[in-house]
Amino acid sequence: MQNNATPPQPATPDASPHMPQHTPMTAREKRGMAAIMIAVALATLDTAIANTALPAIAADLHSTPAASVWIINAYQLAMVATLLPFAALGGILGHRRIYLGGVILFIISSVVCAMAWSLPSLAAARVLQGVGAAAIMSVNTALISAIFPIHRLGRGVGLNALVVGVSFAVGPTVASIILSLGPWPWLFAVNLPIGLLALAIAWPSLPQTKRSSHGFDPVAAILNVITFAALIFALGEGVQREPTEYVVAAAAVFAIAFVLLLRRERGHPAPMLPVDLFRRPMFALSTLTAICSFAAQGLAFVSLPFYFEHVLGRDPIETGFLMTPWSAVVALMAPIAGRLSDRYPPGLLGGVGLAIMSVGMVSLAMMPADASVLNIGIRMAICGAGFGFFQSPNLKALMASAPRERAGGASGVIATARLLGQATGAALVALSFGIAGKHGPTLALSLGAGFAGVAAIASGLRLIAPHSADSAMHATPK
Numbered sequence: 001m002q003n004n005a006t007p008p009q010p011a012t013p014d015a016s017p018h019m020p021q022h023t024p025m026t027a028r029e030k031r032g033m034a035a036i037m038i039a040v041a042l043a044t045l046d047t048a049i050a051n052t053a054l055p056a057i058a059a060d061l062h063s064t065p066a067a068s069v070w071i072i073n074a075y076q077l078a079m080v081a082t083l084l085p086f087a088a089l090g091g092i093l094g095h096r097r098i099y100l101g102g103v104i105l106f107i108i109s110s111v112v113c114a115m116a117w118s119l120p121s122l123a124a125a126r127v128l129q130g131v132g133a134a135a136i137m138s139v140n141t142a143l144i145s146a147i148f149p150i151h152r153l154g155r156g157v158g159l160n161a162l163v164v165g166v167s168f169a170v171g172p173t174v175a176s177i178i179l180s181l182g183p184w185p186w187l188f189a190v191n192l193p194i195g196l197l198a199l200a201i202a203w204p205s206l207p208q209t210k211r212s213s214h215g216f217d218p219v220a221a222i223l224n225v226i227t228f229a230a231l232i233f234a235l236g237e238g239v240q241r242e243p244t245e246y247v248v249a250a251a252a253v254f255a256i257a258f259v260l261l262l263r264r265e266r267g268h269p270a271p272m273l274p275v276d277l278f279r280r281p282m283f284a285l286s287t288l289t290a291i292c293s294f295a296a297q298g299l300a301f302v303s304l305p306f307y308f309e310h311v312l313g314r315d316p317i318e319t320g321f322l323m324t325p326w327s328a329v330v331a332l333m334a335p336i337a338g339r340l341s342d343r344y345p346p347g348l349l350g351g352v353g354l355a356i357m358s359v360g361m362v363s364l365a366m367m368p369a370d371a372s373v374l375n376i377g378i379r380m381a382i383c384g385a386g387f388g389f390f391q392s393p394n395l396k397a398l399m400a401s402a403p404r405e406r407a408g409g410a411s412g413v414i415a416t417a418r419l420l421g422q423a424t425g426a427a428l429v430a431l432s433f434g435i436a437g438k439h440g441p442t443l444a445l446s447l448g449a450g451f452a453g454v455a456a457i458a459s460g461l462r463l464i465a466p467h468s469a470d471s472a473m474h475a476t477p478k
Helices: 027-060 070-093 095-114 119-147 150-181 185-189 191-205 218-239 244-264 275-279 281-311 316-340 346-365 373-400 404-461 469-474
Strands: none
Touching (some): 027 070, 027 150, 027 191, 027 316, 070 119, 070 218, 095 185, 185 191, 218 244, 275 281, 275 404, 281 316, 281 373, 281 404, 316 346, 346 373, 346 404
8 A cells, every 4th residue: 555644845935843834734734634533532422421420420320439530541541452453453554444444443343332231241341431432542643744744733632632522522522412302321322423424534534654574463463452452450449449359459450460461572663662762752752641631531531520419409411511511622732733843842732731730630629519600610721721731742742753664653652641641531530539429539639739730840850851853853953
């Protein structure tokens, strides 16, 4: 297959990172981005819907708030465990094939979720759904980098972040509307028409990408699945204070599988777990920034619905609308930050944005019990503005700091970092509920503010981090 990706263009005055980018998107870029954005919206919308509806699902299935978090954790566990194998497989079979297969699996598993009759059955269906979402997300950014030349990559990732933000913004509202009209299974059934639309547009539009010459290592893939599944399981069991032997056993499985995976892939030119990329300071700091920032967002998005309903006494419909300002402002900020990332250092943009997010989460934790809708909306909007200012520049920094031929591995790391952060956040919410009871959401928001602060520091360190030679190859000459 021929590589249809547009190669990096030579520097021109308009391509300078210090000048505005006014070049309109080509027809090919528009078609390709439309195909990618619909499927990304599909996976993101489902996450937002599940988070918002968690109290309603927990009540209907007669499960505790802490146990119901497994509806989120099962999805994230499956995604984290299979992201990197799918990213590696995408480099061999083609990113387009993996992407389309993921969409098909996601549609089928959504129907299974809608038919679930208990918490264990729903969690099992969510595992299958997470595998489909992993296939989508593992090659998402790699496909964007194949569509856009490097000097306009910020625009592409900005559009991607815009779609994620809009989907999160629409998700709570969609969840509220569906719950007002029918039972929670319809929350998952809504994925069927969206998924079919995604397939119809993506099938003829997604570009073919250059395939790697090395083969797929099934042993490394199995070790990767065991490593990350054991890590997330140990984290989830630990924070819910399950028997110590379970937690220790899962942690031991993680450690052994991780060591075996590193030994298996030692010397591989493109390892499935791309530890060689973490020797690049910009890549390592950008990954750390992503993990901490998404942990902060996960702490907020899982705990806030319980806070709004159980502490403030709002109903599920009001909760959906109260969750909207955060994601709506992320959607507004994402394309602006994406364009700015073509001109200014991501360390600066991300540091400022995450500091704002930390302040916003502190204000949410200190919110009075009789807070008005306007008061809540302003605090949520502050958090959204900060998160939106960080996301697009960080995506570009990760992709630009890896060699272009390793785009698939970098794309997998981006999605893995996001999910590790979100899974950590969701697990810490369960711990907060166990420790503080009805004050658990307040504790979770305070922890989130701390994670956002650490992420801001990590982002700022990129301003003084050395750039590798390969990273310099990606930068547009000045």
